[in-house]
Structure formats: C-alpha cells, structure tokens
Amino acid sequence: MGVTGxxxxxxxxxxxxxxxxxxxxxGSAEETEGVVQDAFLRWHRASALSGAKSRS
Numbered sequence: 001m002g003v004t005g006x007x008x009x010x011x012x013x014x015x016x017x018x019x020x021x022x023x024x025x026x027g028s029a030e031e032t033e034g035v036v037q038d039a040f041l042r043w044h045r046a047s048a049l050s051g052a053k054s055r056s
Contacts (some may be wrong), residue, residue, distance in 0.1 A: 007047065011040050 002029040018039060
C-alpha cells in the first residue's frame with residue numbers, strides 16, 4: 001500500500017496549516033513534525049480503507 005502522488009499532493013496542500021496549528025499547541029518543531037507525520041499516516045490509512053470499501 002504505497003502513497004500515490006495525488007494522495008501526497010492532497011495532504012501537502014494542508015500540511016503548512018496543520019504544522020502551524022500543531023506548533024502553536026506543542027511549541028516544539030520536532031514534536032510538531034512527529035504529529036504531522038502521524039496525521040499523514042492516519043489520513044492515508046483511512047483514505048485507503050474507504051477506497052477499498054467503495055471498490056467492494
């Protein structure tokens with residue numbers, strides 16, 4: 001289950017806003033980067049599952 005270019009581009013459009021919000025909450029760029037990466041993985045997993053359900 002790889003990340004398609006379209007999926008990555010869609011997430012990247014929102015990445016800066018997500019980073020800004022998480023940074024204001026956490027105050028650490030390192031922690032924020034981890035949270036943003038976790039958000040991407042969760043988003044990707046959820047979108048892959050919803051795509052699999054719509055194909056069945």
